[in-house]
Amino acid sequence: MTRLRFELLNTSGRGRRGRIFTAHGVVETPTFMPVGTAATVKAMTVDAVKATGAQIVLGNTYHLMLRPTAERIARLGGLHKFMNWEGPILTDSGGYQVMSLTALRKMSENGVTFRSHLDGSAHTLTPERSTEIQNLLDATITMAFDECTPYPATHEVAKQSMELSMRWAERSRKAFVARPGYGQFGIVQGSVYPDLRARSMDALIPMDFEGYAVGGLAVGEGQPIMFAVLDQTTPRLPVEKPRYLMGVGKPADLVGAVQRGIDMFDCVLPTRSGRTGQAFTRRGTVNIRNARHQDDPRPLDPDCTCPACSSYSRAYLHHLTRAGEILGAMLLTWHNIHYYQELMAGMRKAIEEDRLDSFAAEFHREQAAGDLAPWQ
């Protein structure tokens, strides 16, 4: 087996139905990757994650390098064994968290020095170190180390940031240890500026990464700008490589991005929302903490087959959430990940049948219809 390989099976408009072959199994795309920040998808067992249909999860280099450390995970046999997830794992490069979580950081051409948010200890991340850490973790897919350009940024700031990320991409690529069924993705930067995005792709594509991510989005620019950037970007990416939109998003973001040729997503939204009582359903978002649910014997979503919907009432989920019970977080997280996976499966089928746009129209119609009418 050569490096990680992508097979494009069908298209529907710009939507792509594909398959990623990895050392840890096959990923059907478009795919959503649940976030397993600290070597666990929060509030879920791996069996539950698998049961939702998820095929690949994400791990966070920043969190894992600080605790329990990459070296420790390597000694224990790698991240797959550590967290008991046999399937593919994508790790981010740590760059995004360094920018967003740590106050005391110092950027240079070489990389970033920063202090841990846990104990204040000093650390350095460079393209080489980030790649080494991801290698120690045994990540199936390694991400190039980049600077996530803040939003908004002037053209000049965005240009310098993108150019730094491109130099870092080259160093990341050199540091990557190729292994059969493993791969490394480069990250397109350039903020909202089409010329910078184009130059970023011109720089990355010759490096021949196994896939390309679109970075620097979902940072506050809003869906119309995000979609506009995708419209300018994905047509210039190589068709034979998977495309990953980092940190996205809400269900409507996923649908629109798949329509714009994205194959992979990750986001904390379904897991984080599950811990605060917010559920995603085909009829839109439902805040189960709302008092209107307290006597409602109906399931959260009558058409959903997840355990939260098939075995429990809204009244019970409301009770658990109000009482701060862990089971509330467990069930709502499960539901949200299940819903996200069903949405992706629906899009995969729609692309196979070349009806992605009508799928999207039906999705928007259902979302707009809103939640079930109040129970009598």
Place this chain on the structure above:
Amino acid sequence: MTRLRFELLNTSGRGRRGRIFTAHGVVETPTFMPVGTAATVKAMTVDAVKATGAQIVLGNTYHLMLRPTAERIARLGGLHKFMNWEGPILTDSGGYQVMSLTALRKMSENGVTFRSHLDGSAHTLTPERSTEIQNLLDATITMAFDECTPYPATHEVAKQSMELSMRWAERSRKAFVARPGYGQFGIVQGSVYPDLRARSMDALIPMDFEGYAVGGLAVGEGQPIMFAVLDQTTPRLPVEKPRYLMGVGKPADLVGAVQRGIDMFDCVLPTRSGRTGQAFTRRGTVNIRNARHQDDPRPLDPDCTCPACSSYSRAYLHHLTRAGEILGAMLLTWHNIHYYQELMAGMRKAIEEDRLDSFAAEFHREQAAGDLAPWQ
């Protein structure tokens, strides 16, 4: 089917192997009931609870009457349906929590008035109201409303408290709505005084409860005194009724109490400890937060078949617990309940084979041997 029925199958010394037939299924005794305070065994799905071998769970009248309220649970079809637990449920009477959780309470011959720890609202519990609440919850086993005598208590205080509880037991019994396969247990009080325990039993036994609990123990008196009270108490209880030691306990407490003729237990220890990193194993208790586990690739208990032990290292469980991850609470709770259920299953088998004392000796030998030696 008549009221809940107990069948005594075997004995070994004073240890009893029995079977309780209820409207919601059979319970093999001796049994341990996981505590489902607020209509959930904390951090566990019902499937996980079932998978440990648990056959009956406990619900708390005090917590449920305040939130979501007994009336709401009744409207929603009862506690079994609400929490998706089809098996038997025993509910306590609320008396213990009123005494221990609420600051503003007022006792009278009639009952207790108190303020909710949640919102300060005023409530009254009487024998009639406690029994009505448990009926609304559809409890398989209803407990008589009693006063849990504080420890230590003078003979005079313990006498008056016990006598009040006996008058309340009579009122509770009258308020109980008999249904096929349902039952109500009376509670023996009398603190550490054999004459008071005897008078309590003399009062309760003519009321012909479907079972008898030993109350007022595990309140700080220590294991030797607790065992001494059991030695004086269980021989005077009717052999044809199940016996329940409330709020107990550590594994060694369970073994000693089964040797003294107890059939049923409940305790928050395995669930609460699971959320704070303490694990119960056949080699004693293990604090997984301890730094000695951080590089240990071995399972918590190599002889345990629970998911925490069969799929994860101590290093991983240590990491989860240190990182405050919900999965740590989920896995350790699962392990602890699994261990408790295995311990009970072991005792049931030992009684069947009339070797309970040698089982207990082996249990104590293993516990004393201590945890695995440090990993190299």
